[in-house]
Amino acid sequence: MRDRAELVIIGGGVLGLSLAYHLARMGLGDIVVIEQGYLCFGASGRNGGGVRQQWSTEDHIRLARRSVAIYRRLAAETGFNIWFRQGGYLFLSRDAVAAATLERNVKLQNSLGLRTRLLSPAQARRLVDGLDTSGVELCAYNPDDGVLFPWPVVWGLARVATSLGVEINTFCRATAIDVQGGRIVKVVTDRGAVATSRVVNAAGGWSSQVARLAGVELPNRPYRHEILVSEPLKPFLEPMVCDLADGTYFSQTMRGEICGGLSDPLEHSSLNTSSSLRFLSRMSASLLRLLPRLGGVKILRQWAGYYDETPDGNPVLGRTAGVEGFIQLNGFGGHGFMLAPAVGQIMAEWLLRRVREPLVERYGLERFSSGQLQRETLVIG
Amino acid sequence: MGKVIVCRCEDVTLEDLRQAFAAGHRDLESLKRFTGLSTGFCQGKCCAAHAGRFLAELRGGDDMVCDPTRTRPLLHPTPAACFAAIASGEAPDQEDA
Numbered sequence A: 001m002r003d004r005a006e007l008v009i010i011g012g013g014v015l016g017l018s019l020a021y022h023l024a025r026m027g028l029g030d031i032v033v034i035e036q037g038y039l040c041f042g043a044s045g046r047n048g049g050g051v052r053q054q055w056s057t058e059d060h061i062r063l064a065r066r067s068v069a070i071y072r073r074l075a076a077e078t079g080f081n082i083w084f085r086q087g088g089y090l091f092l093s094r095d096a097v098a099a100a101t102l103e104r105n106v107k108l109q110n111s112l113g114l115r116t117r118l119l120s121p122a123q124a125r126r127l128v129d130g131l132d133t134s135g136v137e138l139c140a141y142n143p144d145d146g147v148l149f150p151w152p153v154v155w156g157l158a159r160v161a162t163s164l165g166v167e168i169n170t171f172c173r174a175t176a177i178d179v180q181g182g183r184i185v186k187v188v189t190d191r192g193a194v195a196t197s198r199v200v201n202a203a204g205g206w207s208s209q210v211a212r213l214a215g216v217e218l219p220n221r222p223y224r225h226e227i228l229v230s231e232p233l234k235p236f237l238e239p240m241v242c243d244l245a246d247g248t249y250f251s252q253t254m255r256g257e258i259c260g261g262l263s264d265p266l267e268h269s270s271l272n273t274s275s276s277l278r279f280l281s282r283m284s285a286s287l288l289r290l291l292p293r294l295g296g297v298k299i300l301r302q303w304a305g306y307y308d309e310t311p312d313g314n315p316v317l318g319r320t321a322g323v324e325g326f327i328q329l330n331g332f333g334g335h336g337f338m339l340a341p342a343v344g345q346i347m348a349e350w351l352l353r354r355v356r357e358p359l360v361e362r363y364g365l366e367r368f369s370s371g372q373l374q375r376e377t378l379v380i381g
Numbered sequence B: 001m002g003k004v005i006v007c008r009c010e011d012v013t014l015e016d017l018r019q020a021f022a023a024g025h026r027d028l029e030s031l032k033r034f035t036g037l038s039t040g041f042c043q044g045k046c047c048a049a050h051a052g053r054f055l056a057e058l059r060g061g062d063d064m065v066c067d068p069t070r071t072r073p074l075l076h077p078t079p080a081a082c083f084a085a086i087a088s089g090e091a092p093d094q095e096d097a
């Protein structure tokens, strides 16, 4: 392992790697990435691959749209087929309040150039063969949203970054961050130390733990989120379907599997990735309520990962007051994969050019003490 | 020698594993994710042990012990209806499923 670097990134998930990828392509390759497991060990190897632009805040809409543009060319840029399929996202609402939210969001999304439109339950049934829309009030559909396969994204970013000089150390854990006189001087790992003046905390569900290595408290908390896949089926399901009532979502992967999860109001913050029968049964019931004809389809596998949650559902980005050189890139909840390309690019520009970046300022850690929160309301799963 | 298939569900060959190893994937979890090995219908029951042995050979020397991949439910692919019935409190009906 190198013993010094311009920048150390703790966390080899999609956020850390997207940052490394963009920085390296802009000319800063003197980066060491530290990952405690194998690549794909964290949430970036455990997620559903959903990429949607249907959001309720302008920031998220713009970031997601920019990410979609990057994902569309990422296979060519990295030489890895990421299996990005733009089959759309279909949101279902079941009461007047949720329907009003969809209406408001669609207006905002249209004003920013997205092709989202409202659909009646009957129109939704034409889109998804066999969809049971009883109790559904109103739907929203965007044909440009989609799903991808997360693993090759991670491999692709890692391979290009490595070829441009980034050193990625797997099975290597950051155990201490040495801060002297309010400045970062080095990162200590279980495989040696790296002298550096800048450290990025891209540790996902472990972000609060890693921040504590530098004596910093983050409001982020990890929550287990479970997910499952079925046996592969012939392609029949175009869009990702999301039910706002209970946060159920499912899509068909390019391998043919039905892949999905749902919210669990009883889940409390923990570092636990065990699988539960509770999830398996609730998810199966919810899936069959929406697509009754899947009753005989076999479930193959279930697993879990972390949502790194913040109090307002927005990420934590940028500088850390009191610790010069400590940069946050975490708090992406259940939607980090779809924002990672754009956020990585913006953070790379911010770090290299040292210009003011409104987005990074808006999502700084200070907002939690100053009370200026901008809440994202369209969070699912 | 012709094509040797290690993972029949996902069509992963010995050569695929060799290439993944050469690309730096030296543990079974990474090999699984890089090649798709063990992610099909049998969930690794048919291939994981063979792949583990092959990986140990490739590693050679003192590095021959390799951990299996983390075991994940389900033990056997099972119809969604069986589990939906648990959530609704109804007895699972094997015949329907």
Ligand SMILES: Cc1cc2nc3c(=O)[nH]c(=O)nc-3n(C[C@H](O)[C@H](O)[C@H](O)COP(=O)(O)OP(=O)(O)OC[C@H]3O[C@@H](n4cnc5c(N)ncnc54)[C@H](O)[C@@H]3O)c2cc1C
Residues within 6 Å of the ligand: A010, A011, A012, A013, A014, A015, A016, A034, A035, A036, A037, A040, A041, A042, A043, A044, A045, A046, A047, A048, A049, A050, A051, A172, A173, A174, A175, A202, A203, A204, A205, A206, A210, A225, A226, A227, A261, A304, A305, A306, A307, A329, A330, A331, A332, A333, A334, A335, A336, A337, A338, A339
């Ligand atoms: C089941 C599930 C489904 C999801 N579905 C979607 C979806 O459809 N669309 C979407 O956009 N998002 C989804 N998400 C969220 C998405 O996966 C995450 O937001 C995203 O992957 C976060 O990336 P990350 O790089 O911040 O974190 P991670 O991928 O978790 O990476 C952080 C890494 O830091 C490493 N690390 C931690 N501590 C240390 C240390 N001390 N030293 C060294 N390394 C360390 C960890 O091992 C980990 O690999 C889902 C998440 C889950 C769990």
